[in-house]
Amino acid sequence: MRRYGEKVKKLSILTLITSLFVSTFSIADEVNVFNARHYKADGELYSKFTNMTGIKVNLINGKSGALEKRIIEEGADASADLYITADAGRCGAMDAKGHLQGGLTSAAIKAAVPKSFRTSKWVGIAKRARIIYYSPERVTGAELSGMTYEGLADPKWKGRLVIRKSSNIYNKSLVASLIENNGKKATAEWAKGVVANMARDSKGNDRAQIMAVAAGEADIAVANTYYLALMLSGKKGAEQQEAAKKVKAFFPNQNDRGTHMNVSCAALVKGAPNKANAVKLVEFLLTPQSQEHFTNNTFEFPMIDGVSPSPLVVNNLGLDFQQDMKTKLASYGKNQAAALEIMTAAGWK
Numbered sequence: 001m002r003r004y005g006e007k008v009k010k011l012s013i014l015t016l017i018t019s020l021f022v023s024t025f026s027i028a029d030e031v032n033v034f035n036a037r038h039y040k041a042d043g044e045l046y047s048k049f050t051n052m053t054g055i056k057v058n059l060i061n062g063k064s065g066a067l068e069k070r071i072i073e074e075g076a077d078a079s080a081d082l083y084i085t086a087d088a089g090r091c092g093a094m095d096a097k098g099h100l101q102g103g104l105t106s107a108a109i110k111a112a113v114p115k116s117f118r119t120s121k122w123v124g125i126a127k128r129a130r131i132i133y134y135s136p137e138r139v140t141g142a143e144l145s146g147m148t149y150e151g152l153a154d155p156k157w158k159g160r161l162v163i164r165k166s167s168n169i170y171n172k173s174l175v176a177s178l179i180e181n182n183g184k185k186a187t188a189e190w191a192k193g194v195v196a197n198m199a200r201d202s203k204g205n206d207r208a209q210i211m212a213v214a215a216g217e218a219d220i221a222v223a224n225t226y227y228l229a230l231m232l233s234g235k236k237g238a239e240q241q242e243a244a245k246k247v248k249a250f251f252p253n254q255n256d257r258g259t260h261m262n263v264s265c266a267a268l269v270k271g272a273p274n275k276a277n278a279v280k281l282v283e284f285l286l287t288p289q290s291q292e293h294f295t296n297n298t299f300e301f302p303m304i305d306g307v308s309p310s311p312l313v314v315n316n317l318g319l320d321f322q323q324d325m326k327t328k329l330a331s332y333g334k335n336q337a338a339a340l341e342i343m344t345a346a347g348w349k
Contacts, residue, residue: 029054031057031058031277032058032274033046033058033080034062034083034269035060036084036086037086041293045294049284055277057281064085064090068083068090068099071083071094072097076271077271078271080272081268081274082282083267085264085267086264087173087262087332088117088173088265088333089172089336090169090333091265092329092332092333092336093336095122095333096333096334100267101270101275102121103121103268103275104119104121104122105120108283108286109279109286112286114325116326116329117261122265122267123265124263124264124265124303124329125303126264126298126302127262127263127300127323128225128261128262129251129262129323130170130222130224130225130259130262131249131251131252131259132147132152132220132221132251133210133220133247133250135247135248136247149174149178150178150182151252152190152193152194152220152222153189153190153192153193153194153196154193155193159197159198160219161221162202162209162213163198163202163221164223165202165203165349166202172332172340172343173262173332173336175191175335175339176332177260177335179335180331181257184338184342188346191348195348199217199218200218206223206224207231210223210228210231210243210244210247211240215243225301226299229310229312229317232245232316249316253324254321254322258323258326260324260327262329262332266281266285286303288304288307291304292307296310
C-alpha cells in the first residue's frame, strides 16, 4: 500500500515523451472521445495533444448515461474510440456488458499506472479519494481515532451523518469495495447502520454534504477529496468557499487497507475506428504535463509518480495518507449491482 508522503522516483520527462510519440506522425489523423468529465480545462489538454501530434480530437461531451446508451446502441459500428468518465465503476460496468476491448497495454501505460488502477481495457488517468469531512467544533479527535468506513455504521454517529443517494456512482463504488473486502452479508449489516445514522434523507451532490456539515445539519459527511479544494478555490462562489473553511478532512482506514481510492478512467471502446490514436491519447494524458494540468484545474490527485497535487489540496487535505492499493478497482464494476441492491434493501434512498 502506498503512502502519499513517501518520496517517489520521478519519471524522466524526456524519456517518457520520446517513448510516447516516436511513431506518432505515421498514424491516422483523428480520435473520437466520448467524454463524461465536466471540466472545461480538459478541452485545453486535447488541444495540446492535437498541436503536438497532428491528431484531431473529436470531442463528444455528455452525461455518462447518455454516452453509454449511445455506445451500446452503436455496438460493432462504434464511432467512439475512448470513453472517458469519472468513476472506475462505470468503466467496469461497460466492460461487463461487453462494450470495451483490450489494448491499453503499452509500456508507457504500464509504467505510469499501478496494476490496481488499470486493466487492459481501461486505465485511471487521475485519482480521487472518498473521505470523511467533519466539524471540528462538534467532533472530537477521540471519536475519529482509528476511524474506518466500517465505523460509519457505529451508533455513536446516529443522527450525525450525511451522504449522497444510493444511486450515486461514487457510493456504489465505495460500497462495492466494502463488498470486496468484507463480503455481502457484513456489508448489508453495515448499510443498515449507515441509514440509521443519517441526519436526513440523502440528497444533493458531494458539495451539498460538506455544506450540511458547515451549516450544523450534520457532524460528518462522506465526499470526494477534490470537492473541498474546488469550494476553497472560490470557483463555486463565496458561500461555498466560506462553508469549506468550516470543515476538516479525515482519511479513513489508515490502520489497515488504506483510504478508498477511485479514478477518472479512459476506456477503449469495442470496435474503435482509431484504436492506435486512442492509445496515444491515453499515453499523453499520463505525461507529467497533462497530470499537472489535471491537478491544478480539477484538484484531483495525479495518477503518476513525480507530480504534486494542487497547493490547495496539499495545504487543506494533506499528503501523508495511506491509499488503498490492495482493492482492485475492477471490483467496483463487478460488485456494482450487489452494492445497489444492498443499499436499497437497507432503505438508503
